[in-house]
Amino acid sequence: MPNLKRLPMPLIEVYEWQHEGACVGLDSAVFFSPDAERGAAKQMREQGAKAVCASCPVIDSCREHALAAREPYGVWGGLTVDEREQLWRSHAS
Numbered sequence: 537m538p539n540l541k542r543l544p545m546p547l548i549e550v551y552e553w554q555h556e557g558a559c560v561g562l563d564s565a566v567f568f569s570p571d572a573e574r575g576a577a578k579q580m581r582e583q584g585a586k587a588v589c590a591s592c593p594v595i596d597s598c599r600e601h602a603l604a605a606r607e608p609y610g611v612w613g614g615l616t617v618d619e620r621e622q623l624w625r626s627h628a629s
Contacts, residue, residue, distance in 0.1 A: 553601075558592035568610040582616050589614035 554560075559567065567585045569578055589595055589611065599613025602620060609617060 553594040553597040556594045557598060558588050562588065564610075567612075582611055585611035586614050586616075 566581065566588065569581060573581065589598070592598065592614075595613050597613075599615060601607075602612030602615065603623060606624065607617075607620065612620070615623070
């Protein structure tokens with residue numbers, strides 16, 4: 537169960553950036569892996585998600601949110617779960 541104390545306050549202004557994301561209207565399967573996805577299929581999906589993120593006007597806000605909330609799934613702000621985990625570990629050191 538995620539620790540909800542790390543999430544920002546539930547103010548519309550805090551999350552308003554999400555309405556401007558390049559991902560709005562796309563299938564969430566682009567960003568979140570199905571159960572047991574591995575190998576080349578996972579890499580291809582993540583590359584596709586990162587391509588969407590690369591053109592996103594709110595990529596920085598998305599990335600900041602994912603890191604602050606420690607999002608445990610999906611590609612957020614152009615970063616995979618593993619990439620975010622590496623950043624969390626390097627900041628903890």
